Amino acid sequence: xxxxxxxxxxxxxxxxxxxxxxxxxxxxxxxxxxxxxxxxxxxxxxxxxxxxxxxxxxxxxxxxxxxxxxxxxxxxxxxxxxxxxxxxxxxxxxxxxxxxxxxxxxxxxxxxxxxxxxxxxxxxxxxxxxxxxxxxxxxxxxxxxxxxxxxxxxxxxxxxxxxxxxxxxxxxxxxxxxxxxxxxxxxxxxxxxxxxxxxxxxxxxxxxxxxxxxxxxxxxxxxxxxxxxxxxxxxxxxxxxxxxxxxxxxxxxxxxxxxxxxxxxxxxxxxxxxxxxxxxxxxxxx
Numbered sequence: 001x002x003x004x005x006x007x008x009x010x011x012x013x014x015x016x017x018x019x020x021x022x023x024x025x026x027x028x029x030x031x032x033x034x035x036x037x038x039x040x041x042x043x044x045x046x047x048x049x050x051x052x053x054x055x056x057x058x059x060x061x062x063x064x065x066x067x068x069x070x071x072x073x074x075x076x077x078x079x080x081x082x083x084x085x086x087x088x089x090x091x092x093x094x095x096x097x098x099x100x101x102x103x104x105x106x107x108x109x110x111x112x113x114x115x116x117x118x119x120x121x122x123x124x125x126x127x128x129x130x131x132x133x134x135x136x137x138x139x140x141x142x143x144x145x146x147x148x149x150x151x152x153x154x155x156x157x158x159x160x161x162x163x164x165x166x167x168x169x170x171x172x173x174x175x176x177x178x179x180x181x182x183x184x185x186x187x188x189x190x191x192x193x194x195x196x197x198x199x200x201x202x203x204x205x206x207x208x209x210x211x212x213x214x215x216x217x218x219x220x221x222x223x224x225x226x227x228x229x230x231x232x233x234x235x236x237x238x239x240x241x242x243x244x245x246x247x248x249x250x251x252x253x254x255x256x257x258x259x260x261x262x263x264x265x266x267x268x269x270x271x272x273x274x275x276x277x278x279x280x281x282x283x284x285x286x
Contacts, residue, residue, distance in 0.1 A: 030063040030282055031081050038093040038250035039077075039100050041069040044261055044273055051270060052077070053257070053277075055250045057093070062253050062281040067270040074103040093245045095119045096233050115236035116247040117197045123229065124190040127222035128158055131186040150175070151183075158187050161194075182220070189215060189223050196241065204241045208234075253281055 036057035041050045050069035054077055055062055064077050078086055089111040094100040101113055132151060139148040154176060157169035165173065177184045192211050196204040208230075215227035230237060240246060257277050267273045278284050 028284060030061075030284075031085060033088075034063065034081070034085065035088060036091040036093075036245065037063070037089065038247045039074065039104075040094065040247055040250040040254060042254040042257055044257070044270060045266060049270070051257070051274065053250065053253060055253050057091070057245065057249055059283075060249050060252075061283055062277060065274045065277060067274075069099070071099045071103055074100055075107075078103055078107045091239075091243055091245055093240065093247050093250070095247070096229075096236075101236075112239045112243070113236045114240035114243055114245040115233050117237075117240055118246065118248075118251075120230070120233075120237060121190075121194050121197070123226055124193045124223075125159060127220075127226045128186045128190045129155065130222040131183055131220055132158060135180060135183050147179075151180075158183075158190075162191065185218065186220055186223065189218060189220070201242045205238055208237070208241075253277075256281060 034056055038055045038057060039052065040055075041052050043049065044051050049067075051065050051067055052069055052073045053062060054064040064080070066073055066076060086108045087110065089108045091114055092104050092108070092111050093114045093116055094104075095116050096119060104111060104113060132155065136148055136151040139151060150172070154172055157165060157172045158176075160169065173184075173187075176187070189211070192207070192214070196207050196211070198204075199207060212227050212231060215223045215230075218224065257273070260276055260280070261267060261273055264273075264276075
């Protein structure tokens with residue numbers, strides 16, 4: 001009975017939030033004066049249920065959200081923005097997904113797309129972990145049980161930033177350098193790619209070119225593949241370096257939306273979650 005009462009209460013709150021948010025949006029134009037925006041998706045429910053969110057980098061506020069994670073959802077946002085305001089967009093931060101970059105390039109050709117640095121480094125970390133699994137499987141098949149156990153436990157020291165390693169993890173990394181040059185070379189490739197976001201733009205772009213030359217001839221298949229991906233996305237990656245733009249603000253908004261969904265123990269309809277997010281994160285709360 002209590003659970004049923006809670007569900008009814010949350011549905012009532014959701015309906016109230018939706019009505020209040022709709023009334024507030026009629027009075028406030030959240031899409032006015034947008035120049036630098038970030039676009040991302042967030043999973044709000046199990047079963048591949050997503051929201052697409054748009055955040056203004058200048059104000060740090062949520063300005064638009066809708067169910068879905070596809071090209072049609074981004075086109076719906078651009079339709080609502082309108083042709084004139086689309087032409088005023090200067091920078092758009094996002095990941096490498098074509099369902100975002102395609103509509104933005106078509107409808108806002110003057111806007112510079114900035115590829116989020118986190119996703120670039122994450123691809124390098126995934127490539128490193130693929131090498132680690134390959135080396136671990138080779139040791140296991142060769143009957144080298146002790147080596148396989150050490151490699152399986154080395155995942156976190158390879159993932160972590162060097163400045164955050166414990167003394168034990170530093171020792172394990174030195175052992176990998178001494179005993180497995182292929183895995184250590186993959187680790188150095190990951191770390192050098194991460195360093196481009198710690199340098200000034202000119203030095204960072206120069207280091208990126210050096211990294212691409214190294215990755216193309218490193219004879220590590222996952223990193224050769226990653227070099228091709230980065231070459232395809234290079235314009236957006238260099239734009240993010242030059243403009244110092246990332247999806248950090250968008251991820252912060254996504255975290256707060258997840259907290260809302262968790263506190264509510266989920267929502268039956270994304271409309272209620274979107275309404276509550278707009279009231280809390282878009283500055284619409286009366």
